[in-house]
Amino acid sequence: MGDVTGVGNRSGSAGVGRRLADICGADFARPAGAADEVAGQPARWVALPGSPRAVGDILRLAAEYDLSVVPRGAGTKLDWGAPPAQLDILLDTGRLAGVWHRSTGELTAEVGAGTPVRAVQAVLERSGQRLAIDVPSEGATVGGVVAADESGPLRHRHGSSCAQVTEVSYVDAGGALNRIGGRSASPDARRELAALLCGSHGALGVLVSATLRVQAVPASRLWVTRSVWTPLEMHDLVGEILSGSIAPAAIEIDLPGGQQYASWRVAGAADGSWQGSGHPAGTGRPRPSGPRGPGTLAVLIEGGPSDVAERVGRLGRLLGGDARTSAAPPAWWRQYPFGPADIALRIEVPIGDLHAAVYALRDAAGTPLPVRGSAGLGVVHAALPATTPPDRVAGILTAVRAVLLARAGRCVVVAAPPPVRRSVDLWGDRSDLSLLRRVKEQFDPDHRLAPGRFPGGL
Incomplete structure (x- = not known):
């Protein structure tokens, strides 16, 4: 490992690196490198404590020298949310690993x-x-x-x-x-x-x-998928699933955007199944014949083999259309609709209003956007292209949040390129901001832990 003893901290002390090496071991404390950042904010040191006691020693050291600390696991979501206002010590939890105790009873x-x-x-x-x-x-x-x-x-x-x-x-x-x-x-x-x-x-x-x-672990797992043409059709199908006695383990939706959506629409128009910007033939459902719709509704059924088979049969009859059963999930299952460079949004809204939220997002963006998530809970993610200008993103957020506010919903920016992150309101209306502020003041009065990362930018 490199020499960490000569690096100073915010208050001018030069021994922070040495102290971190004493706490964690010489091989587990180092100056931060180019990849050691959180949402674009670079760190100064990286420490890998090997025990809860060592974690406490690091935080007491941070208090002594007025340093900020941000925990890091595998780093899969460090670009989510706001960057920390200050990042001195990146506390890596990689050595705090293992299944320590199992209680069978x-x-x-x-x-x-x-x-x-x-x-x-x-x-x-x-x-x-x-x-x-x-x-x-x-x-x-x-x-x-x-x-x-x-x-x-x-x-x-x-x-x-x-x-x-x-x-x-x-x-x-x-x-x-x-x-x-x-x-x-x-x-x-x-x-x-x-x-x-x-x-x-x-x-x-x-x-x-x-x-x-x-x-x-469930003895049996089967997925039933069916194509959908519109968010309204999705709404109708999900409502029927929830009102029945299917008891699904998961209900997920995948709605494409951009060119993929346009190609489906052209195919539907050629067949006569798609009419205008509404749903086929003026109903919530497409005809059983014709091309598959642009989106996919996928339902997971878990349980004993005979019980799963019976519920899957009833679900297939309920969904109709091109419903099909598989022992494997669709390729998009358990994946976000956004890539590392995209502007990622998270929408939460009551189930009955999810289709309205998707339509509002389409109207604000001027085109269908990729949307994927838990249709049975009203929690989905969406993606805007990384090249969308910050002022355009702000306008889309304002329009969508206005629709969601009337429906007790919320739209937050999960991740975005730095210019967008700096320019837009990531969280929108936070009616609980005063509560969040009191919680932060109670547990971290000096704002030493991940300052600015708490919801609301606290």
């Missing part, structure tokens, strides 16, 4: 924050178990998933990834190790758990471990 497992989710799943799979966590980010760690409140398709049946957390151990801004949650925790303590770490981007505490719910 309570069906839980305590997992180190730096453990990749896929590694936990591999360990549990040996005994026929799993986490109900299927996040899209490849290589994501447990700590990173909790910090970003990231979830995948299984959130429809089992709740968000954070809903799988029953207990956490974290180090607060003062360097003290805390443990909250558990079977005996009060409702207030469980609410504190949710407010403290889930979605906080490391701005309230450094997670060192999480105790997660474990469940048996």
Whole structure:
């Protein structure tokens, strides 16, 4: 490793690097490199503590020298949200890894924050178990998933990834190790758990471990897919699924944008199935014949083999059209509709208004945009091209948020190129901003932990 002893900190001290090496070990503390940044903000040092105690020592050192600290897991979502106002120490949790304790009776497992989710799943799979966590980010760690409140398709049946957390151990801004949650925790303590770490981007505490719910791997899993022509048709189909007794594990939608959408529309017009900008033949459903619609609705059914087969049969009859069954998910399943350079949006709206939100996004952008996510929950992501000018992005956000505000919905910018990130309001209206500010002041009064990364820019 390089020499870290001569690097000064914000207050002019030259021994911070040496102190970090003493805490973590000489091979686990170094000056930051070109890749060590968070949403474009470069770090000054990187530290890899090997224990919760070492994490506390780092935070006490940061307090001593008035340094800022941002935790990092696998780095899969470091470009999400706002950049930190200051980044002195990038605290890498990679050594805080492992499945530390499993409780068979309570069906839980305590997992180190730096453990990749896929590694936990591999360990549990040996005994026929799993986490109900299927996040899209490849290589994501447990700590990173909790910090970003990231979830995948299984959130429809089992709740968000954070809903799988029953207990956490974290180090607060003062360097003290805390443990909250558990079977005996009060409702207030469980609410504190949710407010403290889930979605906080490391701005309230450094997670060192999480105790997660474990469940048996389903004996059978089948996907039923059906093409859809319009967001309205999607709305109708999802409503019928939810009102029936199908009990799906996930309901996902994939709506294309740009040229892909245009080519589908031309094909539909040639066949006579597509009429104007509405839905085919003036109904919510296309005819069974003709080309496939531009979008795809996919439903996952899990359970025992005979039960799954029966529910899949009923679902196929309910969906009609070109519904088909597969033992494998569609290629886009558990993937975001945006790439690393795109402007990524997250829309949350009551299920019955999701189609209105998609239409509002199309109207504001002047073209269909890729949209993908949990149609059964009203939580989807969308992508704007990276080349969209900042003022154009701001106009689209204003129009979409106006529609969503009347429907108790929200649109946030998940990730964007630096010029866009600096120019637009990433969060939109935050009626809970005063509450968020009080929480930040309570847990991090000196704004030392990931300053500016907390929702609302706190």
